[in-house]
Amino acid sequence: MSEQQQSDPGLYDYLSYRNRPKITWPGGKTCAVWVAPNLEFYELDPAVNPHRKSWPKPHPDVVGYSHRDHANRVSHWRMAEMMTKHGFPGSVSLSVALCDHIPEVVQDANQRGWEFFSHGIYNTRYSYGMDEAQERAIIEDSIATVERATGQRIRGWLAPALTHTPRTLGLIAEYGLDYTCDLYHDDQPTDIRVKSGELTAIPYSLEVNDHYGFFIYNMSPREYADTLIRQYDRLADEGDKSGTVMCIPLHSYLIGQPHRIGPFEAVLEHIAGDGRAWITKAGDIVDSFREQMA
Amino acid sequence: MTLDTSYLEYPWRQRGMDHEHYPYSIMHQRTPIVWPDAKRLLIWPVVSLEYFPMVPADLPFRAPGHMQTAYPDYRHYTAREYGTRIGIFRLLGAFEKVGTKVSVATNSAIAERYPELICEIMAAGHEIVAHSTDMNGAIASGMEEADERALILSSLDILEKACGIRPRGWLSIARSQSFNTAKILTELGAEYMCDWVNDELPYTFQTKAGAITNIPLNHELSDRQIINVQQQSVDSYAQQMLDAADWLLGETKSHGGRMLPMHLTPYIMGLPYRISAFENLIAQLAAQQDIGFARGEEILDSWQTQQ
Numbered sequence: 308m309s310e311q312q313q314s315d316p317g318l319y320d321y322l323s324y325r326n327r328p329k330i331t332w333p334g335g336k337t338c339a340v341w342v343a344p345n346l347e348f349y350e351l352d353p354a355v356n357p358h359r360k361s362w363p364k365p366h367p368d369v370v371g372y373s374h375r376d377h378a379n380r381v382s383h384w385r386m387a388e389m390m391t392k393h394g395f396p397g398s399v400s401l402s403v404a405l406c407d408h409i410p411e412v413v414q415d416a417n418q419r420g421w422e423f424f425s426h427g428i429y430n431t432r433y434s435y436g437m438d439e440a441q442e443r444a445i446i447e448d449s450i451a452t453v454e455r456a457t458g459q460r461i462r463g464w465l466a467p468a469l470t471h472t473p474r475t476l477g478l479i480a481e482y483g484l485d486y487t488c489d490l491y492h493d494d495q496p497t498d499i500r501v502k503s504g505e506l507t508a509i510p511y512s513l514e515v516n517d518h519y520g521f522f523i524y525n526m527s528p529r530e531y532a533d534t535l536i537r538q539y540d541r542l543a544d545e546g547d548k549s550g551t552v553m554c555i556p557l558h559s560y561l562i563g564q565p566h567r568i569g570p571f572e573a574v575l576e577h578i579a580g581d582g583r584a585w586i587t588k589a590g591d592i593v594d595s596f597r598e599q600m601a
Numbered sequence: 602m603t604l605d606t607s608y609l610e611y612p613w614r615q616r617g618m619d620h621e622h623y624p625y626s627i628m629h630q631r632t633p634i635v636w637p638d639a640k641r642l643l644i645w646p647v648v649s650l651e652y653f654p655m656v657p658a659d660l661p662f663r664a665p666g667h668m669q670t671a672y673p674d675y676r677h678y679t680a681r682e683y684g685t686r687i688g689i690f691r692l693l694g695a696f697e698k699v700g701t702k703v704s705v706a707t708n709s710a711i712a713e714r715y716p717e718l719i720c721e722i723m724a725a726g727h728e729i730v731a732h733s734t735d736m737n738g739a740i741a742s743g744m745e746e747a748d749e750r751a752l753i754l755s756s757l758d759i760l761e762k763a764c765g766i767r768p769r770g771w772l773s774i775a776r777s778q779s780f781n782t783a784k785i786l787t788e789l790g791a792e793y794m795c796d797w798v799n800d801e802l803p804y805t806f807q808t809k810a811g812a813i814t815n816i817p818l819n820h821e822l823s824d825r826q827i828i829n830v831q832q833q834s835v836d837s838y839a840q841q842m843l844d845a846a847d848w849l850l851g852e853t854k855s856h857g858g859r860m861l862p863m864h865l866t867p868y869i870m871g872l873p874y875r876i877s878a879f880e881n882l883i884a885q886l887a888a889q890q891d892i893g894f895a896r897g898e899e900i901l902d903s904w905q906t907q908q
């Protein structure tokens with residue numbers, strides 16, 4: 308760790324919510340809605356990172372591992388089918404090793420026209436403690452692995468299990484990635500200060516992430532659906548002044564459980580039927596934002 | 602602290618799983634399952650019968666629901682006992698009303714301490730699933746294999762003696778296993794385990810001692826998770842089970858039989874202010890012609906004949 312720790316990371320200038328330049332999304336829509344399914348692979352017996360435990364229990368953490376394995380066997384297929392049914396493409400937060408382990412899931416997402424960004428190699432391998440060469444290796448691995456599996460060049464990054472180093476944002480910009488999903492300061496995109504390249508922070512969300520909904524706020528499936536609808540309604544209202552972004556970050560092993568997927572359908576029906584939503588992918592939002600800010 | 606170079610090596614990064622217990626399989630692409638009596642959805646109630654010694658062993662970990670205060674924790678000791686004195690009979694009564702038989706995951710200590718309860722459960726046609734010895738009988742990596750084998754064997758032997766037949770199924774405390782558990786269960790003749798929650802149908806789990814079937818007992822749809830951990834009401838619990846049943850019934854139209862595990866805890870669901878809502882739920886489910894109830898062993902037998 309050669310870099311000194313900074314109390315202000317200096318990522319962006321302060322910008323008050325009032326009197327901002329007006330963003331207008333294509334077709335005059337007020338809220339850009341993107342769905343971010345996390346397609347992940349967790350290891351049963353991963354290597355140990357001294358800065359963070361992979362599993363709360365000694366390996367094998369049977370419930371932890373098998374709950375997440377439900378995603379690839381069962382719930383991805385449920386969630387993906389429902390998204391397609393209602394016209395929502397995915398922008399995938401991908402554990403890129405899933406391309407090697409379960410190409411069926413990755414191909415399914417690709418065939419549905421979804422976009423991929425990297426969420427690290429595995430969600431059980433963390434960036435904490437990596438030196439620059441190691442961090443470059445996982446970025447290069449991500450770019451090459453996804454390109455080989457899907458033909459797509461990744462444009463974005465969500466740090467593996469949200470583990471960062473102070474180098475990460477600069478490095479992904481240097482490699483030509485366009486967006487980061489790791490910053491939560493705004494409901495609109497923000498250009499981030501980087502040494503080389505161009506990097507935009509796109510609003511992802513922890514607050515309405517299904518993991519937070521179910522395990523931080525302990526919501527019932529119907530409460531979570533209602534939360535998403537309220538979040539959308541407010542952002543679509545405010546987006547009349549300047550276009551907002553709403554992300555719906557999902558983990559199929561949570562939202563695709565049989566007691567949750569039915570109530571969730573009401574959310575997609577509501578947003579698709581409202582008329583003010585630009586239902587799209589992360590890269591398109593970043594492109595539209597940059598065109599308007601240029 | 603800088604990471605060792607081995608942290609970026611991935612020895613299991615290959616097609617399929619990162620272990621040899623089961624191959625990858627997409628549930629929605631499997632040959633459809635057909636359940637007995639033309640039922641499309643089988644509800645699988647599993648009631649946990651637990652004995653919490655007032656002195657926790659904490660080896661290798663303290664079970665969910667265990668003691669919390671300094672000794673003597675009369676509060677939690679007796680509140681758990683409420684489940685085996687009162688709550689279990691409310692739950693059994695709820696199932697009797699709709700004429701259904703269930704699985705009861707039982708600590709072998711229950712058989713030693715309350716044999717009349719085991720006799721009543723067996724006489725009513727319910728199934729006893731082995732659920733370790735008592736709530737100090739938790740398993741995790743770090744245990745000696747011989748100790749783990751002795752613990753599992755003791756549970757199976759005591760329950761066999763009390764029930765007259767050897768339990769065919771096993772549920773670990775907190776569904777926690779070591780790397781040896783499935784192998785030991787297979788060696789000791791258990792036919793199925795309920796610990797792995799990665800699927801919604803039974804599947805074959807390979808061990809060095811041969812194969813065992815895993816019947817996934819969804820932990821998210823347990824009363825412990827919804828009511829105790831997530832602090833939701835019994836009405837919300839009932840709604841969630843009905844929503845799950847509706848969804849799964851929908852899938853059966855295109856994908857064959859489905860099952861819905863219902864994991865229950867007598868000291869949680871068997872309280873006076875909760876049990877009526879639970880009885881209503883059971884009645885609503887039982888009233889639907891396409892829905893049946895089944896014990897774990899019935900699901901196992903039906904599934905195995907279709908493999």
